[in-house]
Amino acid sequence: MTDPRRDLPSVNTLLESAGVRSLLEQHPRRVVLEAVRSAVDAARDRGDAQQSEQQWVASIASAVQSLSQPSLRRVINATGVVLHTNLGRAPLAESAVQAIAHIAAGFSNLEYDVETGERGSRYSHCVGLLCQLTGAEDALVVNNCAAAMVLALNTLAQKKEVLVSRGELVEIGGSFRIPDIMARAGAKLVEVGTTNRTHDDDYRRAITPKTAAIVKVHRSNFAIEGFTSDVGVDRLAFIASEHGLPVIHDLGSGLMVSLDEYGLTGEPTAGMALESGASLVLMSGDKLLGGPQAGIILGAADLMAKLRKNPLARAMRVDKLTISALEATLRLYLEPGRAFKEIPVLAMLTAPVTEIELRAESVAAKLRAVGIEAKVQESSASVGGGAFPTAAIRSRAIVLSRNPEETEKKLRLGEPAVIGRISDGTLLLDLRSVLPSEDDLLAHAVRKATQ
Numbered sequence: 001m002t003d004p005r006r007d008l009p010s011v012n013t014l015l016e017s018a019g020v021r022s023l024l025e026q027h028p029r030r031v032v033l034e035a036v037r038s039a040v041d042a043a044r045d046r047g048d049a050q051q052s053e054q055q056w057v058a059s060i061a062s063a064v065q066s067l068s069q070p071s072l073r074r075v076i077n078a079t080g081v082v083l084h085t086n087l088g089r090a091p092l093a094e095s096a097v098q099a100i101a102h103i104a105a106g107f108s109n110l111e112y113d114v115e116t117g118e119r120g121s122r123y124s125h126c127v128g129l130l131c132q133l134t135g136a137e138d139a140l141v142v143n144n145c146a147a148a149m150v151l152a153l154n155t156l157a158q159k160k161e162v163l164v165s166r167g168e169l170v171e172i173g174g175s176f177r178i179p180d181i182m183a184r185a186g187a188k189l190v191e192v193g194t195t196n197r198t199h200d201d202d203y204r205r206a207i208t209p210k211t212a213a214i215v216k217v218h219r220s221n222f223a224i225e226g227f228t229s230d231v232g233v234d235r236l237a238f239i240a241s242e243h244g245l246p247v248i249h250d251l252g253s254g255l256m257v258s259l260d261e262y263g264l265t266g267e268p269t270a271g272m273a274l275e276s277g278a279s280l281v282l283m284s285g286d287k288l289l290g291g292p293q294a295g296i297i298l299g300a301a302d303l304m305a306k307l308r309k310n311p312l313a314r315a316m317r318v319d320k321l322t323i324s325a326l327e328a329t330l331r332l333y334l335e336p337g338r339a340f341k342e343i344p345v346l347a348m349l350t351a352p353v354t355e356i357e358l359r360a361e362s363v364a365a366k367l368r369a370v371g372i373e374a375k376v377q378e379s380s381a382s383v384g385g386g387a388f389p390t391a392a393i394r395s396r397a398i399v400l401s402r403n404p405e406e407t408e409k410k411l412r413l414g415e416p417a418v419i420g421r422i423s424d425g426t427l428l429l430d431l432r433s434v435l436p437s438e439d440d441l442l443a444h445a446v447r448k449a450t451q
């Protein structure tokens with residue numbers, strides 16, 4: 001028997017072929033070299049040495065393409081989950097994208113006061129807007145909400161006790177576990193009440209001279225129903241004030257404007273959370289606020305001053321790109337009408353279902369025009385990102401019933417990748433979480449994946 005591996009062309013022979021030489025003109029040599037090697041390896045594994053030069057060049061070109069793709073790339077979110085942590089949470093408003101590009105390309109007054117010509121503070125930039133929009137006395141922006149919690153606990157409760165209801169000892173998407181975070185922040189967790197019921201007296205009885213704070217965690221990714229009771233922030237603030245303790249409210253979602261009139265009820269806005277009497281409110285920048293990843297701390301100026309002085313704040317500081325995008329996003333909230341139109345998360349959550357249906361029909365019609373079986377059906381979208389856990393938002397999905405598994409895979413591996421979901425043996429592409437500007441790209445991607 002002959003060994004097919006002996007007939008494999010050498011890497012050097014392939015590098016000298018006309019097709020590969022032209023790849024070398026467009027791509028770094030090391031990338032092309034790696035592509036050639038991987039094409040030869042793949043052929044060896046398949047026992048397939050007998051390829052025409054054209055076939056070799058095609059497989060090398062395809063390897064070059066996949067090696068040249070950035071690791072972090074755009075995907076189309078057709079899951080119907082608007083705030084999808086695995087898909088990068090909030091897409092940014094156009095003005096936030098422009099602010100990032102503008103600031104990123106040059107120098108900035110990040111820590112420089114242009115009025116006085118002296119050193120300034122990076123923490124000063126979003127404070128005014130945040131206070132104006134939420135009624136907070138002071139504000140501090142760090143890298144994410146988890147960091148905000150660590151900073152708050154470490155500053156106010158290191159080596160001391162912190163009371164938390166057993167019903168709030170939760171894990172929130174992306175391995176944020178309240179007990180673990182507390183331990184790392186150096187605070188001792190004191191559990192009060194039971195999983196389903198916690199009362200005023202549970203907190204009162206747990207307060208000792210070692211107590212440093214009461215923490216309230218917003219139950220963001222699940223709901224406890226049935227025989228339940230818990231103590232609201234207003235009651236906690238009252239109990240805490242009897243003992244001169246701060247209440248830290250981990251709000252998570254970062255809702256800035258009420259979504260009640262869109263049928264999304266029960267989630268407090270940042271302003272409401274502050275009004276209830278929390279000393280500090282912690283929230284994410286990239287959830288319902290619709291901005292970049294950030295942890296926003298709102299509340300009392302005296303506590304904020306302590307937080308800023310903690311050396312950990314330095315380790316959690318945000319960069320100029322985050323600040324630029326957050327400031328631009330917050331600015332949109334000065335005119336709520338603009339915020340609902342221009343902040344993609346808000347636009348997606350509040351778009352009338354008739355509008356989603358029109359878009360779905362138009363994409364489906366384009367697909368049918370080229371012979372692809374595509375229907376539109378009712379679907380149920382969700383907020384995601386740990387907010388409104390039980391809300392089902394009326395939506396529409398494009399249904400692809402032919403070869404759903406294969407199509408799902410091809411869409412996922414395409415460029416741009418499209419992420420849908422398989423349900424009842426069909427592939428659903430929910431339009432509520434797709435940016436309207438991506439509708440044509442989506443149609444194009446489906447055409448490519450089904451042909």
Ligand SMILES: *Cc1c(COP(=O)(O)O)cnc(C)c1O
Nearest residue numbers: 144145146218220251252284386
């Ligand atoms: C999402 C969430 C967090 C974590 O926020 P990150 O910004 O991802 O760190 C913390 N607490 C609550 C209540 C949340 O919903």
